[in-house]
Amino acid sequence: MSAHAVSRYHLEPGGSIAGELRVPGDKSISHRALMLGGIAEGTTEVSGFLASEDCLATLAALEALGVAIERPERERVIVRGAGLDGLRAPSRPLDMGNAGTAMRLFMGLLAGRPFDSTLIGDASLMRRPMERVAVPLRQMGARITTENGRPPVRIEGGQPLHAIDYDLPVASAQVKSAILLAGLTASGETRVTEPAPTRDHTERMLAAFGVRVDRRGATAALAGGQRLRATRIEVPSDFSSAAFFLVAGCLAARSGLTLRGVGINPPRTGLIEILRAMGADIRVRPRIERTASGEPAADIEVHASALRGIEVPRALVPLAIDEFPVFFIAAACAEGDTLVRGAEELRVKETDRLAAMAEGLGRLGVEHELLPDGLKVRGRGGFRGGTVDSHGDHRIAMAFAIASLRAEAPIEVLDVANVATSFPGFVEIARGAGVPIEAA
Numbered sequence: 452m453s454a455h456a457v458s459r460y461h462l463e464p465g466g467s468i469a470g471e472l473r474v475p476g477d478k479s480i481s482h483r484a485l486m487l488g489g490i491a492e493g494t495t496e497v498s499g500f501l502a503s504e505d506c507l508a509t510l511a512a513l514e515a516l517g518v519a520i521e522r523p524e525r526e527r528v529i530v531r532g533a534g535l536d537g538l539r540a541p542s543r544p545l546d547m548g549n550a551g552t553a554m555r556l557f558m559g560l561l562a563g564r565p566f567d568s569t570l571i572g573d574a575s576l577m578r579r580p581m582e583r584v585a586v587p588l589r590q591m592g593a594r595i596t597t598e599n600g601r602p603p604v605r606i607e608g609g610q611p612l613h614a615i616d617y618d619l620p621v622a623s624a625q626v627k628s629a630i631l632l633a634g635l636t637a638s639g640e641t642r643v644t645e646p647a648p649t650r651d652h653t654e655r656m657l658a659a660f661g662v663r664v665d666r667r668g669a670t671a672a673l674a675g676g677q678r679l680r681a682t683r684i685e686v687p688s689d690f691s692s693a694a695f696f697l698v699a700g701c702l703a704a705r706s707g708l709t710l711r712g713v714g715i716n717p718p719r720t721g722l723i724e725i726l727r728a729m730g731a732d733i734r735v736r737p738r739i740e741r742t743a744s745g746e747p748a749a750d751i752e753v754h755a756s757a758l759r760g761i762e763v764p765r766a767l768v769p770l771a772i773d774e775f776p777v778f779f780i781a782a783a784c785a786e787g788d789t790l791v792r793g794a795e796e797l798r799v800k801e802t803d804r805l806a807a808m809a810e811g812l813g814r815l816g817v818e819h820e821l822l823p824d825g826l827k828v829r830g831r832g833g834f835r836g837g838t839v840d841s842h843g844d845h846r847i848a849m850a851f852a853i854a855s856l857r858a859e860a861p862i863e864v865l866d867v868a869n870v871a872t873s874f875p876g877f878v879e880i881a882r883g884a885g886v887p888i889e890a891a
């Protein structure tokens with residue numbers, strides 16, 4: 452946690468959103484740029500890097516594995532690739548902080564190395580399930596132990612890996628990515644089939660590093676033994692950070708709000724479809740060229756509009772999985788009930804996001820019903836004032852900050868320091884857009 456960590460937000464009710472803004476770089480892509488740069492041959496330059504605590508944990512872990520990294524500017528990183536065989540044994544456990552993506556992708560990256568490694572994290576990460584990654588990696592020949600399925604994760608070095616053909620039991624980009632990264636050192640062709648589309652940043656970025664990844668329907672396949680060639684990576688703005696302002700715009704941008712240069716990888720943008728189905732006015736203007744890492748980006752314009760409650764189609768849930776905290780804020784402001792089912796994955800994120808959102812909505816006077824795999828929210832047009840606990844979850848904290856735009860009295864959000872794991876500068880950007888927020 453940084454020395455400037457804040458612990459709570461105070462939000463005055465109301466406020467109107469306007470203008471244009473750019474949110475910081477994509478978290479998923481920033482982790483991957485560092486990791487692939489670290490195992491590539493040559494020097495990779497990353498621009499638009501997300502300088503958040505999660506991505507800095509990945510950066511520190513790579514340094515501990517012997518990769519030389521410079522950061523000439525806050526958002527520009529130079530990675531001197533060690534090559535796939537060039538990583539060396541870390542002298543201590545690798546601390547992933549709050550970052551589930553870092554831990555799961557490193558499991559895949561470290562499974563085939565000649566040395567032992569141990570992965571640990573903060574209190575939230577130490578409670579999160581890791582067997583979903585350990586199980587397929589063991590099938591590839593890795594020796595990995597967890598404690599009751601949770602970190603610390605211990606990886607024994609010197610195990611030769613072989614390819615597998617794996618059907619993912621959950622739609623998880625992290626598990627898919629870990630298997631593909633392990634597949635780079637495995638003998639044979641590794642294949643991963645997903646039950647529903649998940650973000651394909653790993654596949655796109657491997658291709659940018661010169662690795663051939665074949666996509667056959669729902670299956671991604673990669674032959675082991677391919678080398679990565681260093682490249683230049685431009686990281687677009689994070690759709691999941693933009694999502695807070697997309698909802699803010701739906702609630703309070705009477706003259707419109709424009710979000711610049713946002714990554715629109717299709718399995719990330721389900722929130723746009725869901726909000727449109729509720730009546731939102733969202734216009735997406737794709738940029739013509741893809742970024743250097745093969746990712747599409749767009750300017751997104753949103754105008755305030757009256758929202759109606761809907762039943763969210765289950766097929767859209769994995770495509771908006773990180774956006775549900777702020778989506779439930781939109782649902783509370785809509786007219787009528789909104790129902791989300793098939794979202795049990797939300798229970799194993801940085802916190803149990805179904806329980807944390809239900810608790811906070813209740814504190815702000817929103818009727819709801821907590822379900823094992825979802826939440827039903829009774830739209831009431833807005834919120835009472837009150838105090839909500841984010842339970843140390845960055846996205847819960849930011850979601851309730853946005854709620855203030857439609858509140859009748861001030862809102863206090865507690866335990867907000869972890870916003871720095873994904874969205875440094877959130878308070879300043881939110882205030883600039885018109886959210887009446889103070890950090891203390």
Ligand code: S3P
Nearest residue numbers: 479552622623624625626772773
């Ligand atoms: C991520 C995948 C998703 C997402 C997380 C980032 C990634 O997790 O929730 O914030 O970068 O691959 P799952 O793979 O567990 O769905």
